[in-house]
Each structure stands twice: as structure tokens, then as C-alpha cells.
Amino acid sequence: MIYDINIKKLDDKAIIPTYGSEYAAGADLYACLDSAVDIEPGQTVLIHTGIAMEIPAGYAGLVYARSGLASKKGLAPANKVGVIDADYRGEIMVALHNHGTQAQPVEPGERIAQLVIAPYIVGAFHQVDELSETVRGEGGFGSTGSK
Template identity: 70%
Template sequence: MKQQVNIKKLDDRAIIPTYGTAFSAGADLYACMDHAVTIAPGETYLVHTGISAAIPEGYAGLIYARSGLATKKGLAPANKVGVIDADYRGEIMVALHNHSNQPAEIENGERIAQMVITPFLTAEFVETAELDETERGAGGFGSTGRI
């Protein structure tokens, strides 16, 4: 299934998102910077991509870590999963956090995250005095699977 997403380059050096393989769920996002940046351990840095997007109505762009960048450099989005709403037209930026104990460098043109375009439902929240009962009930945080 394909969905057209219009992309606008805000910087001539920007790279349009690409898929690594025909079956990739996430399209790679690329850094668009004047120079390489070193992110210190425990630091978060806002990396520009130089692009904006028109996500179709009823869809969202979800920004996830690239597994290679996370495992090799310890860099992943600070907010774990970024959300690009359909009505946002500003630059897509990724807040990369260095989870490692070593400085990590990001260079212009480097793949920094991946974007998954996905449909979503908007809930209608209705206040009620009671909820239906389930076997699990209010058990949470590791409560399932207990004997």
C-alpha cells in the first residue's frame, strides 16, 4: 500500500527521505547541517533535516530511532517516538539524545532517524461512572502472566 506524501526542501542540501529496501516500514531521515556536530554523553541535540512534509489527513508521521545509530553510537530520539501531525508544515527536526558514555558525532547527510507514515483513529472520549469488568482489572506494570 502506498500513500503520496509531499515533501518540501527548505535547504538545497536536504535529502528527501528514502527507504532502505522495498519492504522497509520506515523511510530514513537525513541530517542537514553546516558542519558535523558532536553530541556529548547525556546531551540532546536538535538535528535539522531541511525538509517539511504534508502528511495526509488521517495519517501521522512517526519518528523512530535507526537501530544502527542507536546500537553503534547510542543516539536515539530523546522523546522516543516523535509525532508529525497532518497539519504541521514546519521543518522536521529530530532531538537526538546520546545514551552512551562516549561523545558521538553526526555529519551532514547522515541518516539520523526513520519516519513511518501510519493511519490513526481519533477517539471520542466519553466520561462514565463505571467501566466494564475484565479478568485483568486494574493490574498493570508486569501484572500479566503471574500465577
């Protein structure tokens, strides 16, 4: 299913998100920069995209790492997954973090992250005294793995 998403360019250099293939779930977000920016090891830099958008009510924009950028350059969103709410109208920016051991450049127009538009559920939270029982129960992280 295809939804119309309104996008506003905030900068003439901005590039509208694009999908890399017919069945790609994520649309590429592009760096809107005047010149290259070096990200030092362990450093996080806020990279502008130069765009704002209207995400439909009941959906969120999820900003994920691009696998090539993360595996080849060690650059990925600092917060792992950015969340853009449907009522946000400001510029979309990506906080890129350098997980590597060498400075990495980000070039103007470079694909820096991918945006997945996904539905979400709003929970009505209710405090209770007991929760329903399951086989797993209170088993924590790694509790369902093989022994």
C-alpha cells in the same frame, strides 16, 4: 499501498527520505548540517532535516530511532517517538539524545532517524462511572507476565 507525500526542501543540502528496502516500514531521515555536530553524553541536540512535508489527513508521521545508530552510537530521539501531525507544515527536526558515555558525531547527510507514516483513530472521550470488566482488571505493569 503507496501514498504520494508532498515534500518541500527548505535547504539545498536536504535529502528526501528514502526506504532501505522494498518492505521497509520506515523511511530514513537525513541530517541537514553544514558540518559535523558532536553530541556529548547525556546531551540532546536538535538536528535539522531541511524538509517539510504534507502528511495525509488521518495519518501521522512517527519518528523512531534507527536501530544501528541507537545500538552502535547510543543516539536516539530524546522523546523516544516523535509525532508529526497531518496539519504540521514546519521543518521536521529530530531531537537526538546521546545515551552513551562518549561524545558521538553526527555527520552531514547521515541517517538520523526513521519516519513511519501510520493511520490513527481520533477518540471521542466520555466520562463514565464504571468501565467494562476484564480478566486483567486493574493489573498494572508486568501483571500479565509469567510467575
